[in-house]
Amino acid sequence: MTRSFKVAGLLAFTSVTRGNMGVILLTVLILTLVSLNLLFIPSLLKGLVSGANERLRNTYSGDIIITSGTEQDMISNAAELVSKIEAIDGVTAVAPRNSLGAQLTSGNERTTAIVYGVQPDREKQVFTIYKSIIEGSYLSPGDKDQIMLGVQVAGADKPDLELYTRSLQTVHAGDDVTVTYANGVKKQYRVKGIFYTEFIQTDLQAFVAQDEFQTVLPLSQDQAASIHVKVKSDADIPRIMQEISGIRSGLKILRWEDYAGIVRSLTDSFNVINAIMNVVNLLIAGITVFIVTYIDVANRRRQIGIQRAIGITPGSITLAYLFRALFYAGAGVILAGLLFAFLVTPVEARYPFHFPFGAVYLVSGAQDFAHMSLIVLGVSLVASFLPVRGMMRMKIMDAIWG
Amino acid sequence: MFDIQQLSKIYSTGSVKVVALDSVSFTVPDGAMLAITGRSGSGKSTLLRQMGLLDRPTTGRVVFDGKEVTSLPEGERAKLRLKALGYIFQEYALLGELTAHQNVYLPGMMLNSTGNYRERAAELLELVGLGARTSHYPKELSGGEQQRVAIARALINTPRVLLADEPCANLDTVSSRMVMETLVRLNRELKVTIAFVSHDPDDRKYAGRTITLSDGKIVAGEDLPA
Numbered sequence: 001m002t003r004s005f006k007v008a009g010l011l012a013f014t015s016v017t018r019g020n021m022g023v024i025l026l027t028v029l030i031l032t033l034v035s036l037n038l039l040f041i042p043s044l045l046k047g048l049v050s051g052a053n054e055r056l057r058n059t060y061s062g063d064i065i066i067t068s069g070t071e072q073d074m075i076s077n078a079a080e081l082v083s084k085i086e087a088i089d090g091v092t093a094v095a096p097r098n099s100l101g102a103q104l105t106s107g108n109e110r111t112t113a114i115v116y117g118v119q120p121d122r123e124k125q126v127f128t129i130y131k132s133i134i135e136g137s138y139l140s141p142g143d144k145d146q147i148m149l150g151v152q153v154a155g156a157d158k159p160d161l162e163l164y165t166r167s168l169q170t171v172h173a174g175d176d177v178t179v180t181y182a183n184g185v186k187k188q189y190r191v192k193g194i195f196y197t198e199f200i201q202t203d204l205q206a207f208v209a210q211d212e213f214q215t216v217l218p219l220s221q222d223q224a225a226s227i228h229v230k231v232k233s234d235a236d237i238p239r240i241m242q243e244i245s246g247i248r249s250g251l252k253i254l255r256w257e258d259y260a261g262i263v264r265s266l267t268d269s270f271n272v273i274n275a276i277m278n279v280v281n282l283l284i285a286g287i288t289v290f291i292v293t294y295i296d297v298a299n300r301r302r303q304i305g306i307q308r309a310i311g312i313t314p315g316s317i318t319l320a321y322l323f324r325a326l327f328y329a330g331a332g333v334i335l336a337g338l339l340f341a342f343l344v345t346p347v348e349a350r351y352p353f354h355f356p357f358g359a360v361y362l363v364s365g366a367q368d369f370a371h372m373s374l375i376v377l378g379v380s381l382v383a384s385f386l387p388v389r390g391m392m393r394m395k396i397m398d399a400i401w402g
Numbered sequence: 403m404f405d406i407q408q409l410s411k412i413y414s415t416g417s418v419k420v421v422a423l424d425s426v427s428f429t430v431p432d433g434a435m436l437a438i439t440g441r442s443g444s445g446k447s448t449l450l451r452q453m454g455l456l457d458r459p460t461t462g463r464v465v466f467d468g469k470e471v472t473s474l475p476e477g478e479r480a481k482l483r484l485k486a487l488g489y490i491f492q493e494y495a496l497l498g499e500l501t502a503h504q505n506v507y508l509p510g511m512m513l514n515s516t517g518n519y520r521e522r523a524a525e526l527l528e529l530v531g532l533g534a535r536t537s538h539y540p541k542e543l544s545g546g547e548q549q550r551v552a553i554a555r556a557l558i559n560t561p562r563v564l565l566a567d568e569p570c571a572n573l574d575t576v577s578s579r580m581v582m583e584t585l586v587r588l589n590r591e592l593k594v595t596i597a598f599v600s601h602d603p604d605d606r607k608y609a610g611r612t613i614t615l616s617d618g619k620i621v622a623g624e625d626l627p628a
Contacts, residue, residue: 007512010504018499018539306495309456310509310555311484313477397457400495 007312008319015296015320016327024328027292031332031376032339034285038372039340041277043364044353045270052267052357053260055199058128061259062095062228064241069252074098078224082122084247085227090235093125096224098213101182104153104206106168106175113153115179115206117213117220126230129195129202136173136193143209147177147189150203151196162200162356179206185216198358266357282379289325289383297321297387304391305399314392318385325384326377333373340364403563403595404430404453409462411448411618422448423459424618430611432562435589436597437609445618446599447492447567453597454489454565455479484513488556488594490566494548496540502527502551503536510558519558526554530584546577553584557594564588566598570605582608 016024057063066085068075075081078096085094098117103110120139124130130138135156139148152161155169171177173191180186189208197203214221231240241253297304307317345362352359391399411423422445430436438446451457452464455471464472471482483489496505503523510519527536530550532543540548549569556564566585570578586608588594598609606612614622 003512003514007508010500010508010511014497014499014504302495303497306491306497307508308480309454309483309489309491309495311480311559312508312512313480316512395457397451400456400491 004313004316004319007316008323011307011312011317011320012323012327015324023292027288027328028331028335030288031285031329031380032335034281034288035333035336035372035376036339036344037281038278038375039336039364039368040344040362041274042368042372043340043345043362044360045267045274046363046368047360048270048355048357049267050363051360052199052355053256055197055202055358056259057256059132059197059199059202060127061256062126063231063235063237063256064229064244065254065256065259066227066229066244067225067252067254068250070250074220074223074225075227075251076223078222078227081248082224082227085229085244088240088243090231090240091229092232093122093230094227095119095122095126095230096227098210098217098220098223099225100213100217102206103180104149104168105178105180106171109155109168109170111153111167113150113204113206115147115181115208115213117210117217118207119210123207126228129197129207132195132197133193134196136191138193138195139207139209141209142211143192144212144215145187145189146192146208146212147179148193148195148207149177149191150205151194152200152203153206154191154194156194156196163204181216183217187216198354200356266355278375282375285329285376286379286383289328289380290386292328293321293325293384294387297391301391301394301399305394305396305401308396309400318388318392321384321388322381325380329377329380333376336372337369403432403434403467404597405463405465406430406449406453407463407465409449409452409459409464411445411452411457412460421618423452423462425462426615426618426620427462428613428620428623430563430595430597432595433589433593434595434597435586435608435610437606437612438597438599438615439601439603439606439612440615440621442601444615446601446615448618449615450565450567450597450599454487455483456489484509485559486562488559488561488564490549490552490556490564490569490598492568492571494540494545494552494572496548496551496555498540501537501539502532502543502547502554505540505551506554506558509555513559523554523558526557527551529557530554531580544577546573546580549573549577549581550584553581553588557588557592561594563595563597566596568599568601570600570602 082094082096085091099114102115103112120141134151151158152163153167154171155164155167156172157170158164168177171191173193175191176188177191178186178188231237237255244253245251304317308314348362352361406426406428409423409426413420413422426449438449440446452459459472463470500508506526507519507523510522524536527533530553532547532550535543535547569581573581582605585596585598589596613620
């Protein structure tokens, strides 16, 4: 076995070092591009999914969402429930919300949105929306006649927004908007702030302080349409959910993943595209190695015949070609890894892709690199083995003298 | 050493059958220097390829060291080629990407990776007068030098038999004489059994025994003084 490896190593080494440099460079270049593509698309998909999920948790749902599980729309005795949930080990913050559909108008523009009545101090502990204020400022607990709008509601003179045409288009912080709630209450608000989280579902929301909300919907006092819970990063969410359900019956308790269906359809489509592109890429890699090996084997038919005639075993000759394929694939994989780590990822981080769920950054780890490497190396080995196997079945006489 | 028994080789091309060897029988004793001569197309090279286990006869047997080797599986024949037989091709048949030294030690490496095949290859190149050309690639060597590298390569595993197929066919007179004298020296000094094919009747002078083929049959066999 050692002998075969040594002989194969010598034959492979000399064929690479003494071979046609142009062919070698072209083969390595193609395999580099294929490997790069195999790294890039899954990383983009991962970035998209993790980015979307992160925004979902931080700006839209929190980690656990509690709503009424009975015929009543609202959770009663909300303050008591909130304090009991806060006492559960692993819970870091709790924010109750009330909500009501409304029509917002500004000048000739109108749009609809859900207006949430929130406790700003608690909101800041559960959500990161306060970090995404692009105009004005975040709500304060006692704010009256003031509203905070998502950028997809306000428009804020940003025609590039996905839903700009259905927004109020030109509303900025400090402007007045008229809000007509679903219960018929009509109020004039000054826009205190506009936020832009890059997560469309969040940016379509509007917020007023709970005290203000109670003037619109007096019944909402000590009630909540939903309660959002933030937990520690290492917390046991199922246990916490279990404990919450033990506090009071009649609650519907969901994990943030139950809200992730918003992004799931998009990522499912991306997974299909990713799979198709992977197959195409692997076919390109396989066919490239196959053609290079096939042409080489055909051109060296006589040399291979001579090698066999002087006693070099078919196994050693085949191994030499496999080594060479490993060299091509290995060089391609390493170059692709370096390009991805030191060029593509930093450049993409600087100029990220923008999706409806926000800016997407490439997410890739050693496991992804290992997975891609194994696939490219495996395909290259198979693709180089096939033409060599055919040649090894040829009689020595035919190989040397035709 | 070699006992060739009723060896026939028939090539079929469609309905046309060409008899390259027709019931050839002869023996080659240990330490002999045998010349196989004849005109072009007489079956000389075909006969040598059967002896070198590069091809299988249509009928008949090749017995080597008392063992019938014609029907051995390809793996066994490859081992025998590697260990006991050295084959020298008419067209040198060196591997272009390997240096003279690498060309010589490659079969040695195949046989014994831990042995001193590199040193032995250098010694053999010295023996054939190419001690100063070890790092040259085949294309940097003359025809005669390439053929001598091929001889050194054939000797790397200390074969008991050296089979040479028209080793001087592509060489000038001076190179031819040098190659043939090298073979004679190997036969005399290292006691290597040698069978060589030549279309040049003059080459009989290098051999201890000659057989002449015509249309695949032995038409003359004689013992000549070496």
